[in-house]
Amino acid sequence: MFPKGLKNGFSRRTFLKSTAATALSAGLPSIALAAGETVKIGFLAPLTGATAAWGAPGLSGCEIWAEKVNAAGGIKIGDDSHHIEFVAYDNEYDPAKARTGATKLIREDGVKFVMMLGGDTWPGVQPVADRTGMLFSTLLPSDLSPDTETLLAPTEVHPIYLVTGVQWLAENKPELKTAVMCAQDDALGLPSVATYLAAFEAAGIEMQDEPLLFDPATTDFAPIVTRLLSTSPDIVCLDTCYSDYVHPICEQLFQQGYQGQIISATADFYDQMIAKTSKEFMEGFIFQFPDFDDPALNADNINFKDANGFYAEYNKRFPGQWGAVSWEYAAIMELWKDAAEKAGSVEPDAVLAAMTEGGKGKHAFGDADWWGEEMFGINNALVGDWPVVVIEDGKAVIKGFKSIPDWYDQHGDLLIKHMSAYDQMWNQRS
Structure with a gap:
């Protein structure tokens, strides 16, 4: 490809x-x-x-x-x-x-x-x-x-590196079969949505609903989280939500009793999220950006x-x-x-x-x-390669590096399909 x-x-x-x-x-x-x-x-x-x-x-x-x-x-x-x-x-x-x-x-x-x-x-x-x-x-x-x-x-x-997190998730937690997703409706959110959809499809993970796109001006995330959890998903994907969204969404997931898997592009200031929820709630949170004190670096x-x-x-x-x-x-x-x-x-x-x-x-x-x-x-x-990061015992840990080119060689057609569906290919954006 x-x-x-x-x-x-x-x-x-x-x-x-x-x-x-x-x-x-x-x-x-x-x-x-x-x-x-x-x-x-x-x-x-x-x-x-x-x-x-x-x-x-x-x-x-x-x-x-x-x-x-x-x-x-x-x-x-x-x-x-x-x-x-x-x-x-x-x-x-x-x-x-x-x-x-x-x-x-x-x-x-x-x-x-x-x-x-x-x-x-x-x-x-x-x-x-x-x-x-x-x-x-x-x-x-x-x-x-x-x-x-x-x-x-x-x-x-x-957003191409996002496929590596889903790939690692599917390999290490194959029992998780269903997912839902939310994202702000903008130039950061939409290509990420398309990429996650391609990655979930490649991994055989079923989307239980269409991605929930919210206005970037949103401040009340309780209704959004309620809708996300209405289908009892195994996985909640936070796409490339800004940290100003990731934090209140995670608080709502915690308050509404969610105990499943969370995956996100970022988890900036995750110590603050742990303080607002719990170490147990944030355990296993998958994202893509390591702390640079990690020995793997x-x-x-x-x-x-x-x-x-x-x-x-x-x-x-x-x-x-x-x-x-x-x-x-x-x-x-x-x-x-x-x-x-x-x-x-x-x-x-x-x-x-x-x-x-x-x-x-x-x-x-x-x-x-x-x-x-x-x-x-x-x-x-x-x-080239990109790290997959998981929160373990309150600390971000690099679990491995995955090859973006290798994934694309196998599944590039899926990425192009979903990018095209969201009008995110370069010739569509032009």
């Missing part, structure tokens, strides 16, 4: 990528760095509001990363070393504000790279990317399309340097704020730094070419492939 362009090297589109990027970059001033000049990186994400948990903790992680890199001399470009500085703009998960922020970061602040959460904000930014040729990253590969060559998903492969295949030390420093500096994205933006920066040093340049087109050269990359959780043409119309997502 993997595209020929991935198995045999770059497709024609990917081969032409650097040429296209160079042409687009005509909208950017290309000025050689002065000796010792600081390189500015844009951080364009929600720092306030319902989705702040997927923005603000990542900026904190970037600050730790930059301090460590700068203390070691900075980034090496040719014979000179340069410090890194992050310039943040709170887009409040609003497309118009994101577009304003992208323009400011590029034109006024002179950034060389812009990191985003993506999702509903990307359509506001895409015209800026197309006009300027700036290199952007997203945590949501569902933003990708061949319309924009300079958007990468180099760390998080949302010391293995030779892990490319995130000193994960345990990073986690310790993060919690020392920002206690109680570790979440799904705390490490992700920093991991993207490590890829960007390696590519810039390899290219001998911080210019977007040069970094893009160096980062994707050969169709391979060093993902945080192991070696991976630049993939996605069949799903996203372009091979700009870095895809």
Whole structure:
């Protein structure tokens, strides 16, 4: 099921990528760095509001990363070393504000790279990317399309990694046969719904009802949970609900007496959920984002340097704020730094070419492939293994790593079917 362009090297589109990027970059001033000049990186994400948990903790992680890199001399470009500085703009998960922020970061602040959460904000930014040729990253590969060559998903492969949690669940708890699901009706929720549906179908787990889509403005989750539990499911799936939804939903599941399996993309601040429910209730909760003190992250295949030390420093500096994205933006920066040093340049087109050269990359959780043409119309997502995490005795534990490409080779047709049904394929979104 993997595209020929991935198995045999770059497709024609990917081969032409650097040429296209160079042409687009005509909208950017290309000025050689002065000796010792600081390189500015844009951080364009929600720092306030319902989705702040997927923005603000990542900026904190970037600050730790930059301090460590700068203390070691900075980034090496040719014979000179340069410090890194992050310039943040709170887009409040609003497309118009994101577009304003992208323009400011590029034109006024002179950034060389812009990191985003993506999702509903990307359509506001895409015209800026197309006009300027700036290199952007997203945590949501569902933003990708061949319309924009300079958007990468180099760390998080949302929502495709969700299949690994369901695969592990089916292998380890085969007695669980039925499921229900809820999600907010937006650009984060819908592709996740399609992915979970494909994963449940591949695992032979029956959906007892259509996914329950709720308005993102919802604050009372009691009726939603009552409806979810009306069919007595073995599994309740919380999709990619924001932490502001996961917490009250879990409280309601606890209060309404649910004792079955819960699976979710994230479990940010799970200690708070345990405090509001119980350790017993949260036992066995499956999600996809580990604490970085996990011993499994010391293995030779892990490319995130000193994960345990990073986690310790993060919690020392920002206690109680570790979440799904705390490490992700920093991991993207490590890829960007390696590519810039390899290219001998911080210019977007040069970094893009160096980062994707050969169709391979060093993902945080192991070696991976630049993939996605069949799903996203372009091979700009870095895809490999992803961890499955389970809460045991009040602590997140990595239970193993599952291969996303292996799952897709077997079940890619199901993913395409469900993505198409929810109008989430790249050609439908365009």
